[in-house]
Amino acid sequence: MAEPLKQHLIDPEYCIRCYTCEETCPLEAITHNDDNVVIDASLCNLCMDCILPCPTGSIDNWRVVAKPYSLEDQFGWMELPDQEDLKSAGEQNGAPVEALDDAVAALLKESHKGSGPVAVPSSASKPTINLRNLANPLEAQIQGNFRLTSADADSDVRHIIINLGDATFPVLEGQSVGIVPPGTDEYGKPHLPRLYSVSSPRDGERPNVNNLSLTVKREEFGLCSNYLCDLKKGDKINLTGPFGASFLMPDDPQAKLLMICTGTGSAPFRAFTMRRQRVLPNVERALKLFFGARTSDSLPYFGPLKKIPDSFLEKHFAFSRIEGKKKSYVQDELRLASDAIGNALKDPQTYIYICGMKAMEEGVESALNEIALNANLDWQLLRNKMREDGRYHVETY
Amino acid sequence: MTQKMAVDYDTMIPNNVGLSSDRRVLKALERWHPGYIKWWGNLGPVGFQESKVYLRTAVSVDSKGWAKFDYVKMPEYRWGILLAPQVEGRTIACGEHYGEPAWQEVPGEYRSMLRRLIVIQGDTEPASVEQQRFLGKTAPSQYDMRNLFQVNVEEGRHLWAMVYLLQKYFGSDGREEANEMLRRQSGSAETPRMLGAFNEETPDWLSFFMFTYFTDRDGKMQLEALAQSGFDPLSRSCRFMLTEEAHHMFVGETGVGRTIQRTCEAMNEAGISDPYDVEKVRALGVIDLPTIQKKLNLHYTLSLDLFGSEVSTNAANAFNAGIKGRYQEIKIDDDHQLNNATYAASQFIDGKITSMDVPALTAINMRLRDDYSKDALGGVKRWNQIISKANIEFELKLPHSGFHRKIGVFDHAPITPDGRVVTWDEWEKSRDEWLPSKADGDFIQSLMKPEWEPGKYANWIAPPRVGIDNKPGDFEYVQLHMA
Numbered sequence: 041m042a043e044p045l046k047q048h049l050i051d052p053e054y055c056i057r058c059y060t061c062e063e064t065c066p067l068e069a070i071t072h073n074d075d076n077v078v079i080d081a082s083l084c085n086l087c088m089d090c091i092l093p094c095p096t097g098s099i100d101n102w103r104v105v106a107k108p109y110s111l112e113d114q115f116g117w118m119e120l121p122d123q124e125d126l127k128s129a130g131e132q133n134g135a136p137v138e139a140l141d142d143a144v145a146a147l148l149k150e151s152h153k154g155s156g157p158v159a160v161p162s163s164a165s166k167p168t169i170n171l172r173n174l175a176n177p178l179e180a181q182i183q184g185n186f187r188l189t190s191a192d193a194d195s196d197v198r199h200i201i202i203n204l205g206d207a208t209f210p211v212l213e214g215q216s217v218g219i220v221p222p223g224t225d226e227y228g229k230p231h232l233p234r235l236y237s238v239s240s241p242r243d244g245e246r247p248n249v250n251n252l253s254l255t256v257k258r259e260e261f262g263l264c265s266n267y268l269c270d271l272k273k274g275d276k277i278n279l280t281g282p283f284g285a286s287f288l289m290p291d292d293p294q295a296k297l298l299m300i301c302t303g304t305g306s307a308p309f310r311a312f313t314m315r316r317q318r319v320l321p322n323v324e325r326a327l328k329l330f331f332g333a334r335t336s337d338s339l340p341y342f343g344p345l346k347k348i349p350d351s352f353l354e355k356h357f358a359f360s361r362i363e364g365k366k367k368s369y370v371q372d373e374l375r376l377a378s379d380a381i382g383n384a385l386k387d388p389q390t391y392i393y394i395c396g397m398k399a400m401e402e403g404v405e406s407a408l409n410e411i412a413l414n415a416n417l418d419w420q421l422l423r424n425k426m427r428e429d430g431r432y433h434v435e436t437y
Numbered sequence: 438m439t440q441k442m443a444v445d446y447d448t449m450i451p452n453n454v455g456l457s458s459d460r461r462v463l464k465a466l467e468r469w470h471p472g473y474i475k476w477w478g479n480l481g482p483v484g485f486q487e488s489k490v491y492l493r494t495a496v497s498v499d500s501k502g503w504a505k506f507d508y509v510k511m512p513e514y515r516w517g518i519l520l521a522p523q524v525e526g527r528t529i530a531c532g533e534h535y536g537e538p539a540w541q542e543v544p545g546e547y548r549s550m551l552r553r554l555i556v557i558q559g560d561t562e563p564a565s566v567e568q569q570r571f572l573g574k575t576a577p578s579q580y581d582m583r584n585l586f587q588v589n590v591e592e593g594r595h596l597w598a599m600v601y602l603l604q605k606y607f608g609s610d611g612r613e614e615a616n617e618m619l620r621r622q623s624g625s626a627e628t629p630r631m632l633g634a635f636n637e638e639t640p641d642w643l644s645f646f647m648f649t650y651f652t653d654r655d656g657k658m659q660l661e662a663l664a665q666s667g668f669d670p671l672s673r674s675c676r677f678m679l680t681e682e683a684h685h686m687f688v689g690e691t692g693v694g695r696t697i698q699r700t701c702e703a704m705n706e707a708g709i710s711d712p713y714d715v716e717k718v719r720a721l722g723v724i725d726l727p728t729i730q731k732k733l734n735l736h737y738t739l740s741l742d743l744f745g746s747e748v749s750t751n752a753a754n755a756f757n758a759g760i761k762g763r764y765q766e767i768k769i770d771d772d773h774q775l776n777n778a779t780y781a782a783s784q785f786i787d788g789k790i791t792s793m794d795v796p797a798l799t800a801i802n803m804r805l806r807d808d809y810s811k812d813a814l815g816g817v818k819r820w821n822q823i824i825s826k827a828n829i830e831f832e833l834k835l836p837h838s839g840f841h842r843k844i845g846v847f848d849h850a851p852i853t854p855d856g857r858v859v860t861w862d863e864w865e866k867s868r869d870e871w872l873p874s875k876a877d878g879d880f881i882q883s884l885m886k887p888e889w890e891p892g893k894y895a896n897w898i899a900p901p902r903v904g905i906d907n908k909p910g911d912f913e914y915v916q917l918h919m920a
Contacts, residue, residue, distance in 0.1 A: 053822075054902060056690045057815050058657075058683035074811070075818070095684040096691070097903045118822060163909035206497065248496065248505055292909045319508075 046137060047108045048084050052076045053119045054098035061090035061099050073115045081108035088168055092210075100166055104137075139169055139283045144218060147235050148284060154394065154401050154434030156423075161290035161391060161430040165242075168210045169283055174233065177220065177278035180204050182271045183251055193337035196258040197304060198269050199239070202277065204250045209279070211238050211252055213311035214287040214393075214433075218280035221264045233280050234264040237395070237435070239307035241315040255307040255340055287433045290391055293320050298384055298392045300370055300404055302332040305396025306340055308435070312393075313353055327353045328384070332370040332400070334361035370400060371407035381408075382415030385422060391431045398436040444497050444517065451517030453498060454601070465604045466518075469615055473596075476619045477512060480567045482589055484574055486512055487918035490586045491905070493684075495519050495594075498677055506906045508916060514590045518601045521676035529667035530766045531773040532759035539669040543606045547758045551668055552607055554761060556614050557631055558659060559599030560621065562592045564635035565648070567623035571638070572645055575885035577895035581642065583905065583914035584688045588649060591681045598674045606670065633843065634739045641881045642898075643696060643724060647736035650689025650816060655743045657682050658764060658809045665762025690816040691901060693733075697820050698899040699723055701827035712831040719880060722896045726824070726831045728881070731873045733833060734854055737813065738841040744806040746845045747782045752801040763801065764808040780804055783838065785846045788858055790839055810835065841872065889917060 050061070055077050062070040062077060069083035070090065090099055103109075103123055138152075139145040172178045183203040189195055211217065218233030225231055240253040258269040271277065289297065289312045297316075299309040309329060316327060333339035336359060345355060356373040359365070374381055384390045385408075394404055412419035426432035444453045449467060456463045478486065489508040496505050498519050509515075527539045543551055566589050576582035596618060603611035621628045629636045634652055639645050660682060664675040703721040704712070712718070718725040745752065755761040756775070763769060771778065778797035783790065797804070817833050824831050837856035839847040851864040854871050868874075873881075888895040892911025904912055 053819070054691075056683070056687050057812075058686055060680055060683045074815070093680055093683075095687040097907065165907045243505065243507070247507065290909075291907070291912070293911070293913065 045081070045105055045108055046086070047081050047103050047105050048079050048086060049101045049103055049109065049114065049120060050077050050079060051098040051101050051120050052114075052117045054096050056096055056098075058095065060093045060095070064090045064093050071111070076115050076117060078111050078114035080111055086170070088171055091168070092208075137169070138285045139281075144170075144233065144235065144280075144283050148216070151235070151435050151437050152286065152433075154436055155286065155432065156427050159428055159430035160286050161288055161292075161295070163290045163292035163295070164288035164430070165212055165291055167212050167215055167282065167285045167288060169215075169281070169285055171209060171282065172280045174220065174230070174280060177280050178204070178207050178209055179276055180207070180209075180279050182273055182275045182277060184273055185269070185271055188255070188340040190337040193335065195303075195334070195338045196269060197338070197340045198256045198258070199340070200254045200256055200268060200271065201240075201245055202252055202254065202279070204252065207250075209250075209252075209282065210242065211282040212242050213238070213289050213315050214308045215282040215284040217252070217254070217282055219264055219268065220278050220280065221267045231263065235281075235283060236268075237307040237311075238282075239310040241311050241318060243318070247318060255304045255310070257304045286430070287393070287395075287435050289315065290430075292389075293323060294389050296326045296328075296384065296387060296390045298328045298330075298381070298390055300330040300374070300392070300394045300396075300400075302370060302396030302400050304340060305400075305436075306331060308395055309393070310341055313348070317348075317352070321352075324351045325354070328356070328380075329353055330356045330358070330370045330373050332358040332360065332368075332373075332396070335359055336362075369403055371403035374404065374407040374411065378411050378414060381411045382417075385412055385415060385417055388429075392426065392433065394434045394436070396436060401434065401436055444495070444519065450597075451515045452519070452601075454518055454520055454605075456518070459605075462601070462605045465612060466601065469600060469604070469612075472616070472619050473516075473593075474512060476563065477566075477593065480563075480570060480622065481593075482511065482566075482573050482586060483570050485582075485586065485915070485917075486510065489916040489918070491583055491908075491912075491914045492587055492590060493906075495677075495681075498522065511586060511590060514593070516590070516594045516597050518597055519594075519677050520598075520670065520673035523669065523673060527669060527672075529759040530665045531762045532667070532757040533774065534667060534759045535773045537667075537759075539667050539672070541669055543668065547668075547760055548607070550755060550758060551671070551760050552603070552610065552614065554663065554755065555599050555602050555671065556618075558663065559596055559603070559614075559618055560631045561635055561656060562596040562599065563618060564621075564623045564630040564632075565639075565653075566592050567630075568635065568637065568639045568648075569645060572642065575642065575887050577642055577885075577888050577898045578893060578900070579889060579891050579912075579914040580894075580901060580904065581692070581898075582889070584684075584692075585645065586915070588685050588688055591684070594681070595678050598678055602670060602674060632743060634743055640878065641885050642692070643729070643732055643881055644736070646689050646692030646696065647732050648689070649685045650693055651733075651736040651740040651813060652743070653682065653685040653689060654813055655740045655809060657686065658744075658805055658812070661764050662761050662766075662805060665766040667759035671760075690819065692898075693729070693816070694820055694823055695899040695901060696724055696897065697726070697729060697823050698827075699897055700726060700729070701824055701829055702899065703896075704829060705827055710829065712829055722884060724881060724884065724897055726829075726833070728873065728877050730833055731871060731877060733817075734836045734841065735872050737835055740809075741806060741838060742842060742844040744809065744845075745802045747803040747806070748795055748799045749802050750799065753796075753798045756798060756801050761801075764805055783846055785839065785850050790852070790856065790858065806838070810838065836871075889915075 057077055067083050069080045138148045181203045183201040186199045188197045188199050216235040216237045218235055220233045221231045236254045238252045239255045244251050245253055256265055256268045259265045301309055336342050358368040358370045358373045360367045409419040423432055444451050448457050489510055492509050493506050494515055498521055529535055529537050529539055572585055573582055600615045603615045621630050623630045624636050639648055660675045660679050664672050666672045700723040703723040707721055709717050712726045715725045775797040779794040780797040780800035781792045782795045782800045782803045784793050820833050836854035839850055839852035840854045851859050851861045853859055884897045891913045894900050
């Protein structure tokens with residue numbers, strides 16, 4: 041049986057037949073009759089060139105199909121057909137498609153395991169995925185590479201800014217990019233890409249600058265992390281992606297975010313926070329951050345974070361290696377804030393994001409369980425509900 | 438080689454035409470700039486100049502990322518000069534120079550003809566901003582208000598596009614014409630805008646939607662025809678303007694559609710099945726379908742007049758000179774010179790509507806108008822679908838092209854919307870069944886109450902299905918600043 045296919049379609053009810061997409065398509069995959077503008081599935085390579093110029097959003101429709109709809113089918117439509125029930129599509133059916141190449145999809149699946157069968161926040165912006173792949177990576181330039189941790193800290197964490205030049209590479213907060221380390225593996229094949237979560241908001245480090253940033257920790261013997269941490273201003277680098285379609289922030293101004301991270305897991309939360317600062321700077325008491333590291337010296341972005349007023353971003357730091365002090369982990373900080381977290385769990389506008397080392401999951405999970413219990417909530421039921429609503433997300437590695 | 442697509446934001450005027458190395462034009466535009474800002478302040482949207490609006494600004498002209506969304510105060514909008522990329526080896530698409538390389542400079546013999554075309558196109562852009570300046574105050578939602586302002590700033594940018602061409606290629610008379618653009622004023626007794634339809638105030642939001650659907654669609658057809666021009670800078674300007682124009686069509690088509698949708702919903706909720714029970718429908722605080730048909734009749738026919746006379750030597754000359762083509766000229770399969778071709782043009786002789794084959798070259802306007810009518814029909818079909826989905830028996834129709842015309846062969850001919858020729862007495866007697874009466878206008882006006890709370894919509898219009906830039910329903914599209 042043929043593999044199910046992701047087909048790009050135009051919503052005929054909402055399209056205004058301006059043919060901007062048709063003019064834009066580099067492959068001439070788009071055509072029209074008197075009634076509808078349609079896409080030839082055999083020609084479309086999902087390059088997404090047509091998405092942004094569409095004035096209506098009708099272009100941004102997708103169906104997973106066993107057999108693609110023909111042009112004649114599409115010419116005759118008055119409205120889009122529902123997603124057919126594709127039992128054979130297995131796990132893919134209904135779940136967000138996070139990447140189109142298998143290697144990256146597998147990486148993301150592993151890192152999102154803790155999320156369970158997760159839905160996307162209903163008000164999240166639509167992500168672009170797989171604009172660039174291994175066959176066609178984007179060559180970008182290093183704009184800056186700054187050490188975030190103090191010189192005598194035991195970890196070397198870098199803030200790396202990558203200039204995208206004239207290229208279009210729309211990345212949403214929470215999405216990742218793929219980096220291919222140069223060289224080949226022991227079998228002479230190119231290395232597989234590594235995924236890094238972007239730490240800048242969608243419109244760049246500064247508004248409307250076409251760049252993005254990554255937060256990278258140098259790992260001993262780490263092939264890709266050492267490659268990245270050693271890059272200098274002006275060096276060229278190959279990017280793939282963007283990837284990820286579920287670990288996204290809601291655009292809903294009512295949404296409240298509870299962000300829990302360790303180390304470089306802070307990258308997406310830096311992006312989330314900056315996005316909120318830019319679009320909803322006056323919404324207070326909507327963001328909570330629980331952030332764990334060994335010491336304040338080794339906590340990425342410790343300085344800038346402290347400058348954000350608590351009314352905008354409520355910060356709880358947990359340090360596990362401060363001499364003469366008891367070890368504290370993020371779960372301990374969560375417990376200390378038990379009442380507030382309990383209230384947050386009751387609030388249907390609360391979104392939970394957990395990002396960092398795999399090892400943190402268990403501790404956080406048990407703390408949330410305990411807090412829920414104290415608030416007379418059934419954590420298992422609540423978590424399932426939150427997953428269904430796209431309000432519970434885990435990305436760990 | 439394709440030219441660099443990035444937009445230069447270093448100069449006061451964002452552009453992708455290398456202004457910083459073209460001191461003469463840069464200076465001329467910088468001199469024109471303060472007058473433009475003053476015009477925007479005096480005749481642009483009234484009452485919202487200090488509000489921050491979630492607007493789209495073009496930052497590059499390639500397909501991806503040609504638009505970024507952000508909050509901006511309208512007077513601080515980065516109006517700029519953006520041309521679509523130059524197509525290497527482009528040739529003249531029609532007329533006696535067909536197949537020759539496109540002109541990068543103005544050909545001397547066609548100078549005045551070209552200037553006139555650019556001036557007429559340019560004049561409509563600020564005119565519509567002036568016509569719509571009071572609408573913000575009665576916006577039925579933040580979403581609609583934002584769309585209005587987006588349309589307004591883009592019309593402003595289109596003026597910039599035409600003024601650039603005048604300043605760059607037409608020397609001192611170009612400069613003079615650029616200044617005139619800011620001197621003429623919609624509806625002014627002494628210095629009106631050049632075309633009739635652009636001298637009427639847009640009194641209410643249904644008119645605005647009808648205007649953006651029907652009249653901006655004329656703009657689209659004219660831009661399409663100018664995009665075929667052998668004068669390459671004009672072609673490239675118009676091609677990029679068309680991408681923005683699409684948003685205006687969108688505002689019109691969905692605005693009328695949402696008005697119809699709300700009317701149908703309200704009728705069904707109240708159990709009214711007769712669309713002609715106007716009084717009962719109006720009592721629900723929504724606009725009855727027969728009145729929507731009348732508004733359609735009015736705006737469609739006013740827009741048909743903008744195409745000029747069916748048979749026109751001016752249009753023939755422009756085509757023959759290669760400076761204005763037909764709709765989608767390069768996709769038409771013929772000689773592109775119309776040497777022996779004929780076209781069926783409408784005639785009104787001895788009180789009878791007929792048509793006659795005339796040399797196609799002279800019927801360029803008629804052909805563009807026919808293409809327009811076909812294009813305009815698409816949205817009407819979608820509107821009717823909304824009505825039939827609601828199980829209401831009513832069908833909106835485009836009126837006959839002879840109805841209510843002021844220009845061309847049907848000028849002041851007593852023709853009904855369904856194309857019957859009647860006496861003037863009969864026509865006058867039925868006028869209010871076909872066109873909005875004063876009472877209809879008053880009723881629509883009575884519904885125009887502002888609804889500015891994010892996520893809320895006035896009772897007479899349904900919310901949109903998706904937000905701009907995929908924003909959630911209660912997104913604050915305009916951060917109001919009330920002094």
